Amino acid sequence: MPPFVNLGGMLDLGGVSPLGGAFNPISVPEPGKGEVSLPDFNPPANVAGARLERRRRFVDDFDGLREQVDGSETLRSRDATYQRALAMLATPAVRDAFDLNKEPRKLRERYGASIFGQSCLMARRLVEAGTRFVQVQWTERGGAGWDTHGNVLSGIFEMEQYLCPRFDQGLSALLDDLSSRGLLEKTLVVCIAEFGRTPRINARAGRDHWPHVFSGLLAGGGVPGGTVVGASDPQGAYPGHNPIEAGDLAATLYRLMGLNSLTDDRLRPFVKGNAIAEIV
Amino acid sequence: MSLLIAFSSYRRRGDAADIYFYRHDGKSAGEPVEAMPTDSPRNRVDYRPYLSADGRYCAFSWQYRESDPGGVGLWDRVEKKLVTLPDKNTTGADAQAALSGDGRWMVFAGWQRPGGKGGHDLFLYDLKKNELVPLPNLNTEHDEQMPAISGDGRWIAYVTNQPVESGGFNTPSRLLLYDREKSALVPMPGLSPGKCRDTEPSFSADGRYLAFASDRPGPDDPHGAGDIHLYDLHEKKLVPLPGLNSAGHDCQPAISQMGRFIAFTSERLDAPGQRDIFLYDRRESKLLPTPHINTPGEEFEPSITVLDPALES
Numbered sequence: 001m002p003p004f005v006n007l008g009g010m011l012d013l014g015g016v017s018p019l020g021g022a023f024n025p026i027s028v029p030e031p032g033k034g035e036v037s038l039p040d041f042n043p044p045a046n047v048a049g050a051r052l053e054r055r056r057r058f059v060d061d062f063d064g065l066r067e068q069v070d071g072s073e074t075l076r077s078r079d080a081t082y083q084r085a086l087a088m089l090a091t092p093a094v095r096d097a098f099d100l101n102k103e104p105r106k107l108r109e110r111y112g113a114s115i116f117g118q119s120c121l122m123a124r125r126l127v128e129a130g131t132r133f134v135q136v137q138w139t140e141r142g143g144a145g146w147d148t149h150g151n152v153l154s155g156i157f158e159m160e161q162y163l164c165p166r167f168d169q170g171l172s173a174l175l176d177d178l179s180s181r182g183l184l185e186k187t188l189v190v191c192i193a194e195f196g197r198t199p200r201i202n203a204r205a206g207r208d209h210w211p212h213v214f215s216g217l218l219a220g221g222g223v224p225g226g227t228v229v230g231a232s233d234p235q236g237a238y239p240g241h242n243p244i245e246a247g248d249l250a251a252t253l254y255r256l257m258g259l260n261s262l263t264d265d266r267l268r269p270f271v272k273g274n275a276i277a278e279i280v
Numbered sequence: 281m282s283l284l285i286a287f288s289s290y291r292r293r294g295d296a297a298d299i300y301f302y303r304h305d306g307k308s309a310g311e312p313v314e315a316m317p318t319d320s321p322r323n324r325v326d327y328r329p330y331l332s333a334d335g336r337y338c339a340f341s342w343q344y345r346e347s348d349p350g351g352v353g354l355w356d357r358v359e360k361k362l363v364t365l366p367d368k369n370t371t372g373a374d375a376q377a378a379l380s381g382d383g384r385w386m387v388f389a390g391w392q393r394p395g396g397k398g399g400h401d402l403f404l405y406d407l408k409k410n411e412l413v414p415l416p417n418l419n420t421e422h423d424e425q426m427p428a429i430s431g432d433g434r435w436i437a438y439v440t441n442q443p444v445e446s447g448g449f450n451t452p453s454r455l456l457l458y459d460r461e462k463s464a465l466v467p468m469p470g471l472s473p474g475k476c477r478d479t480e481p482s483f484s485a486d487g488r489y490l491a492f493a494s495d496r497p498g499p500d501d502p503h504g505a506g507d508i509h510l511y512d513l514h515e516k517k518l519v520p521l522p523g524l525n526s527a528g529h530d531c532q533p534a535i536s537q538m539g540r541f542i543a544f545t546s547e548r549l550d551a552p553g554q555r556d557i558f559l560y561d562r563r564e565s566k567l568l569p570t571p572h573i574n575t576p577g578e579e580f581e582p583s584i585t586v587l588d589p590a591l592e593s
Contacts (some may be wrong), residue, residue, distance in 0.1 A: 032549075105549065109527035112505065113547040114554055150349075150373070157375070157425070160453070161479060165495065165529060166547075169505050204349045205373050205391040205400070 001094060001130040002026045007119035008139040025135065032100035032108070032118035097129035098122065110173045115139045117170035124177050127187055138167075148197065150206020157205065175219055188221025188256050192249070199236040212238050216249065218279065222256050229278045247273025255280045282306045282588035283536070285543050286329035286338050287557050291577030297327040299340055300579075301357070304559065306541070306591045308569045316340070316355050326353075331585045333381035333431065333485055333537055337363070338583075339388075341375040349373030352388045354407070366410045374403075381431030381485035381537060384408050389425040400425040402438055404460075416463040431485025431537065434460050437492075439479050452477040455492060457513075470517045478509075485537035488514050491544075493531040506531045508544050508560075523567065524560045534584045538592035543582035553578040 006025040096102060100122060111117040116138050123134040138145050146163060148155030171191065178184040196214025197207035213232045219225070230242040251261045251273040261271035283304040288297040298318055304310035316338065318324050323344065330339040336358050343350030351374045354363040373391040380386075386405045390396055393403065395412075400423040404413045415436070418424065426439040436458040444454075455478045457466045468490075471478070476496040483490060490511040507525040511518055524530070524542065532545040542560040556574040558567055573579060586592050 106527070108549055113528045113549045113551075160477075161531070165506060169529070203373060203392065204343075205375075 001097065001126065003131065004133045004135075005123075005126055005131050006135045006137065007031055007122055008115055008137040010137065025133075028098065028122070029139070030115055031098075031122040093129065097125050097131070100125070107173075107177070110169075111177075112166055112169040112173070114166045114170065116166055117173065120170040120174040121177075124174060124181075124183070127178075128181065128183060146193065148206050149208055150202060150204030155204065155206025156201060178220060184220040186221065188223070188253065189217075189219040190253065191217040210237075213243075218252075223279055227278050229276055244276060245273055247271060248276055249273070251275045252279055282586060282591050283310075283541065283559075284331060284335040284585050284587055285534075285557070285559070285573070286331050286583045287543075287573075287579050288327040288329065288581040289575070289577055289579045291575045291579070294577070296323065296325045299326045299329045299338065299355075301338075302570075302573050304568070304570060306561075306568075306586075306588075308571075310570050311572055314357075317360075328376060328581050329583050330378045331583045332379045332383035333585050334383070335585050335587055337379060337383050339377035339379045339386055341377060349391070350375060352377035352386070354386065363407075365405065365407075376426055378427050378429050380429045380433040382433070385413075385429055385433035387427040387429045387436055389427060397421050399423040402427050402436065404436075415458070415460070417465075418458050418463075426480055428481040428483040428490070430483045430487035432487070435466075435483065435487050436460065437481040437483055437490055439481065453479045455479075455481055455490070457490075468511065468513070468516070471511055480532050482533050482535045482542075484535045484539040486539070488512065489519070489535055489539035491533035491535040491542055493533060505529045508533045508542065510535075510539075510542075521560065521562070522565045532581050534582045536584050536586045536592060537589075538586070540592045541584055541586065543584040545580040545582065552576050555580045557582045559584075 002025070004023070004025040006027040008031070009029045010027055100108060100118060103121060103125070108118070108121060111121040116136065119136045123136055126134050148159050148163075150156070175184065175189065178187055178189070193214065195209055195211040198210040202208055213236065230244050231240040232238065233240040250271045252275045254261045254264075254267055254271060255275040256279070259267060261267040261273070261275075283306050285302045285304060287300055287302065289300055290297055292298050292315070299316040301313045301315070302310060303313050316326060316329075318326050325343045326340050328341040331337070336356065338355040338357060339352060340355060341350065341352050354365060356363050374388050374393065375391075377386050377388040384407055386407055388403055388405070389400045390403050391400055392398075393401060395403070397419040398421040401419040402415060402424045404415055405411070406413050418436070420440070420442055422440055422442040424438050424440050428437045429435065437455055438458065439453045440456050441453055442456075452475060455468065455471060457468055458464070459466050476494055478492055478494045478496075480493040481490055482492070490513060492509055492511070493506050494509050495506050496509065505527065506529045508521060508530050509518055510521055521542070524544075526546055526548055528547040528549070530544055530546045534543045535541070540562050542562065544558055544560065545555050546558050547555055552574050553576050555578045557570065557579045559570050560566070561568050
């Protein structure tokens with residue numbers, strides 16, 4: 001199984017930049033609408049079996065030549081990613097994991113027909129099949145999603161009517177499903193954004209960017225359910241008590257995965273913070 | 281073709297909605313007829329259409345991205361031009377316009393609009409006299425929004441987050457009914473508010489039926505995804521809608537003049553977009569085919585009017 005899969009589209013933030021492009025995820029922008037197709041993985045109908053292997057050798061030769069000419073990190077990264085994707089083509093178990101048609105319709109409906117809901121379902125399938133890290137990105141075909149400035153549709157209106165109900169449906173289905181399969185105990189579910197929204201509603205009935213305080217949600221993976229850590233001030237503008245920094249959250253996530261970011265040499269350069277005592 | 285449906289869609293611009301019109305025969309045939317032209321150089325976003333009974337006028341909400349608060353407009357489908365609305369728009373963000381069936385009254389929600397009581401408030405515009413008309417005793421310091429108006433302009437149904445009891449906090453949205461003749465709210469027995477969210481009302485022009493979306497748990501959906509419900513104001517009770525709702529989110533109902541047809545938005549696995557439009561026939565208790573209306577580009581916020589009265593006689 002691919003170790004890292006992104007569902008719903010990538011944030012345009014450079015992927016896993018410090019580690020190099022070869023560590024970027026396999027990305028499936030829109031899981032599961034009717035007949036699922038995976039254009040990045042499905043070989044054309046006339047390319048199968050031995051022919052696929054011939055194509056792989058051809059690509060090897062071609063890219064090898066280019067690499068001699070270029071020698072760039074970009075090409076090496078692309079080469080590794082391409083090889084990985086190509087190798088997966090030949091693995092039925094992998095293709096099955098990405099195929100939502102193998103789920104009962106009732107369960108697919110339970111997650112919701114939204115891109116987010118079906119992404120959550122595919123995330124469960126991937127985790128069940130052995131993928132270690134799945135990222136679900138909220139995606140909109142139109143509109144602004146959770147970027148509720150109110151400058152396309154009225155932000156608060158959009159949040160109440162559209163965003164929250166779909167998030168609630170998809171996430172609750174995911175947690176229920178993981179739990180009923182005995183997967184929740186060993187699967188850490190993290191819901192987080194890169195910043196919050198202004199405590200005041202703007203002139204367009206929306207809320208703008210606000211990095212000073214916002215909420216995150218953790219479930220499963222050893223997290224004690226029902227725990228509330230920290231609080232905002234009464235206006236929802238700044239931390240009221242027990243502020244948690246981004247580095248603290250990262251340290252907590254690693255600790256829940258069995259890694260101590262204070263002592264692990266692989267993590268120390270990147271993770272600056274302390275694991276949250278109430279959680280670990 | 282006897283039915284006209286207006287709706288929003290991202291199908292043309294991808295990240296911005298436009299308004300489209302679609303005709304249907306009330307049985308199984310239908311075809312797109314036109315799109316409302318937008319102000320392309322300024323990249324205006326148009327959404328939430330609302331048709332007059334004769335299908336000539338279409339009220340809508342608009343917004344220029346990344347700039348002003350937005351407002352409501354009125355499109356004349358015959359003259360193919362925007363209708364001037366003197367003294368209507370202000371610096372407040374206006375949206376969610378609804379038309380009375382006769383096309384005289386336009387009710388809309390304004391955010392922090394001068395003359396309001398705070399948050400979202402409702403305002404009524406007389407399209408014949410080109411002036412705002414007071415709505416005594418309606419607005420509060422809480423939010424009033426998503427208005428629907430009966431065909432004769434007398435009744436206004438809307439959504440509020442007013443606490444059921446004083447001192448309440450975070451009250452789920454609920455529906456209220458306002459009588460313009462008496463300038464007072466009218467009880468709707470059998471629609472008791474609970475922990476559910478009732479939203480997006482739509483009036484039949486005869487003032488009898490009120491369709492709305494709610495996350496009330498029901499047989500179609502034990503998990504609280506939105507469903508469409510119908511309230512009979514004469515019988516003062518909820519009316520079943522067999523075959524309409526799905527396990528997904530069903531929302532944004534628009535009911536025809538006499539209540540036979542309900543167009544609505546739904547998220548279903550076997551439809552082409554994330555959100556698509558469906559048409560329900562109450563007389564037949566079934567969904568009607570709507571060929572060529574839905575695309576992967578999403579269709580939502582339908583408004584409906586019956587152009588051939590024989591269909592509802």
